[in-house]
Amino acid sequence: MILKTHSPKQGMPEAPVKYQAYPAINIPDRTWPGKTITQAPIWCSVDLRDGNQSLINPMGHDRKARMFQLLLDMGFKEIEIGFPSASQTDFDFARWCVEEGNVPQDVSLQVLVQCRPELITRTFEALEGAHKPIIHFYNSTSELQRRVVFGKDVAGIKQIATDAAKMITDMAAKAGGGYRFEYSPESFTGTELEVALEICNAVVEIVRPTADNKLILNLPSTVEMATPNIYADQIEWMCRNIDNRENVIISLHPHNDRGTGIAATELALMAGADRVEGTLFGNGERTGNVDVVTLALNMYTQGVDPKLDCSDIERIKAVYEYSNEMAIPERHPYVGELVYTAFSGSHQDAINKGMKAIRQANKPIWEVPYLPIDPQDVGRSYEAIIRINSQSGKGGIAYILQEDYGINLPRSLQVEFREEIQRITDEEGVELPSKRIHESFMQRYVTQPGTRLRFVDHHTYPDDAGQKGTRIVAAEITDGGETKRIEGKGTGPIDGFINALSIYLGIPMSVADYSEHSLQHGSNAAAIAYVEVEHPGGKLFGVGINTNIVTASLEAIVSAANRVLAVRG
Numbered sequence: 001m002i003l004k005t006h007s008p009k010q011g012m013p014e015a016p017v018k019y020q021a022y023p024a025i026n027i028p029d030r031t032w033p034g035k036t037i038t039q040a041p042i043w044c045s046v047d048l049r050d051g052n053q054s055l056i057n058p059m060g061h062d063r064k065a066r067m068f069q070l071l072l073d074m075g076f077k078e079i080e081i082g083f084p085s086a087s088q089t090d091f092d093f094a095r096w097c098v099e100e101g102n103v104p105q106d107v108s109l110q111v112l113v114q115c116r117p118e119l120i121t122r123t124f125e126a127l128e129g130a131h132k133p134i135i136h137f138y139n140s141t142s143e144l145q146r147r148v149v150f151g152k153d154v155a156g157i158k159q160i161a162t163d164a165a166k167m168i169t170d171m172a173a174k175a176g177g178g179y180r181f182e183y184s185p186e187s188f189t190g191t192e193l194e195v196a197l198e199i200c201n202a203v204v205e206i207v208r209p210t211a212d213n214k215l216i217l218n219l220p221s222t223v224e225m226a227t228p229n230i231y232a233d234q235i236e237w238m239c240r241n242i243d244n245r246e247n248v249i250i251s252l253h254p255h256n257d258r259g260t261g262i263a264a265t266e267l268a269l270m271a272g273a274d275r276v277e278g279t280l281f282g283n284g285e286r287t288g289n290v291d292v293v294t295l296a297l298n299m300y301t302q303g304v305d306p307k308l309d310c311s312d313i314e315r316i317k318a319v320y321e322y323s324n325e326m327a328i329p330e331r332h333p334y335v336g337e338l339v340y341t342a343f344s345g346s347h348q349d350a351i352n353k354g355m356k357a358i359r360q361a362n363k364p365i366w367e368v369p370y371l372p373i374d375p376q377d378v379g380r381s382y383e384a385i386i387r388i389n390s391q392s393g394k395g396g397i398a399y400i401l402q403e404d405y406g407i408n409l410p411r412s413l414q415v416e417f418r419e420e421i422q423r424i425t426d427e428e429g430v431e432l433p434s435k436r437i438h439e440s441f442m443q444r445y446v447t448q449p450g451t452r453l454r455f456v457d458h459h460t461y462p463d464d465a466g467q468k469g470t471r472i473v474a475a476e477i478t479d480g481g482e483t484k485r486i487e488g489k490g491t492g493p494i495d496g497f498i499n500a501l502s503i504y505l506g507i508p509m510s511v512a513d514y515s516e517h518s519l520q521h522g523s524n525a526a527a528i529a530y531v532e533v534e535h536p537g538g539k540l541f542g543v544g545i546n547t548n549i550v551t552a553s554l555e556a557i558v559s560a561a562n563r564v565l566a567v568r569g
């Protein structure tokens with residue numbers, strides 16, 4: 001048959017002509033919408049099998065071993081290590097795990113096999129000597145695969161599953177037991193529920209699971225074909241109808257073709273599933289398997305212990321990237337480079353206020369707007385929470401100066417300085433690193449290269465001839481490099497000094513706002529003073545930094561005066 005090609009110019013073909021809606025599930029008394037997830041499922045990593053089989057270059061021993069060690073360290077108790085009957089690499093890796101892998105006694109190695117006798121025999125060889133390994137056998141059951149791939153009716157497909165179940169249980173018994181079993185009706189989501197149930201019940205009857213050796217019945221969303229509620233309905237229906245339910249572990253194996261693998265898994269857990277198979281950050285066939293790290297951290301941030309250790313997410317990422325030879329996108333939940341970063345002003349403002357509020361409240365509960373998880377819980381720092389570009393506001397800039405340099409700008413100065421940063425970011429069109437923000441602050445307010453005035457020294461003494469409480473301030477400044485002595489009067493050094501400068505410059509100036517704080521802890525602590533000066537043209541801030549608080553204040557006035565001179569031209 002020759003397929004007619006469709007030109008993009010014609011637009012997409014008519015949807016209802018080419019695609020069919022997924023049928024609804026008739027389960028009007030569904031209970032899952034009222035349930036919540038209150039405990040972690042049994043986790044099984046399929047990184048070394050489903051993840052591996054989707055890679056451009058499948059893993060060799062080193063990449064597998066490094067991933068395997070990570071999975072053990074994270075606390076997985078069931079790990080599908082490969083498809084040993086499919087390749088020598090996978091066979092050898094299974095032998096290495098059994099003989100040299102130091103697999104803890106509470107961890108089961110799992111391997112996948114098709115329902116084909118020669119492959120099953122080879123699989124048992126691969127696992128000889130393993131402690132309680134899981135033999136995972138599967139065959140495809142969907143209407144489409146029955147028709148197109150296998151050319152068999154339901155009875156024929158069931159026969160494939162039951163023949164394999166018999167062979168596997170017999171071989172396990174002959175070997176003296178100690179095996180666990182998992183069966184997957186592959187393409188479950190494309191299988192009529194009654195058919196899936198009939199085939200699974202036939203397998204249950206042969207395996208005869210007990211409380212001590214339960215059968216894992218894995219109901220994969222091999223291809224995600226419908227909205228997540230449909231998968232939940234299918235799982236609830238299977239949980240209700242499967243024989244010997246108490247000795248059957250209902251397992252999920254979702255893929256992410258529609259981008260809703262996480263949602264489907266969460267709803268299916270609410271629907272009664274006990275176990276989840278997935279991969280780190282969702283590597284796997286096509287759009288991937290379900291991402292177990294995201295699932296676990298979703299649980300964690302709802303107050304549920306996920307029983308998977310994700311506290312070093314950077315290590316998990318590094319191993320993922322090494323073993324899979326793939327990169328993780330910047331927006332990937334919980335791990336992407338940018339997921340803890342706000343560039344936009346209102347988000348930064350809220351984060352800044354939220355961080356202050358939790359520090360002050362001194363309570364363990366995490367409540368910071370726009371940050372569903374404390375980055376430190378997964379080993380990330382607060383460093384990148386706020387980054388500055390043209391979308392940023394004063395709150396973000398203030399946060400950077402506070403967190404990185406201990407500079408706590410007063411609110412009106414935040415407004416004033418933001419205009420300068422906005423000018424730069426608009427001009428340059430790129431992110432402004434923290435160092436540049438600090439440099440810009442220092443140049444504008446503290447070091448002020450190219451400006452006229454510098455503070456040198458001052459003395460105060462009582463004004464015997466004047467009003468009671470008035471003091472005279474005699475100060476030395478430089479103006480364009482030349483030393484000048486100036487004098488003024490006031491109630492204290494700040495008041496008197498601004499009076500002296502006003503007289504000297506011939507510009508009436510007064511202090512509109514004043515604040516200061518220490519910059520470092522310890523005996524070498526410097527002080528930073530912020531002075532807002534009112535002048536005939538408006539108000540401007542000046543900043544001074546000195547180990548002596550009075551000197552810092554007078555330097556701040558000189559800084560403001562330099563800026564007043566600049567605006568007057």
Ligand SMILES: CC(=O)SCCNC(=O)CCNC(=O)[C@H](O)C(C)(C)COP(=O)(O)OP(=O)(O)OC[C@H]1O[C@@H](n2cnc3c(N)ncnc32)[C@H](O)[C@@H]1OP(=O)(O)O
Nearest residue numbers: 053083085086087114115116138139140149150160186222
């Ligand atoms: C959804 C999943 O992820 S399932 C896992 C898929 N993973 C893999 O396939 C990776 C590893 N697989 C392989 O390396 C190979 O497929 C092997 C070694 C297992 C088998 O290789 P081959 O026999 O050469 O080829 P191939 O896979 O094409 O075999 C398909 C045949 O097996 C049959 N088959 C496929 N799956 C199964 C199954 N689960 N049980 C029984 N028979 C099956 C097909 O109907 C087909 O039969 P036909 O030859 O009579 O038409």
Ligand SMILES: CC(C)C(=O)C(=O)O
Nearest residue numbers: 138184186187220222
């Ligand atoms: C073998 C099965 C579980 C599988 O990988 C799938 O259906 O995606």
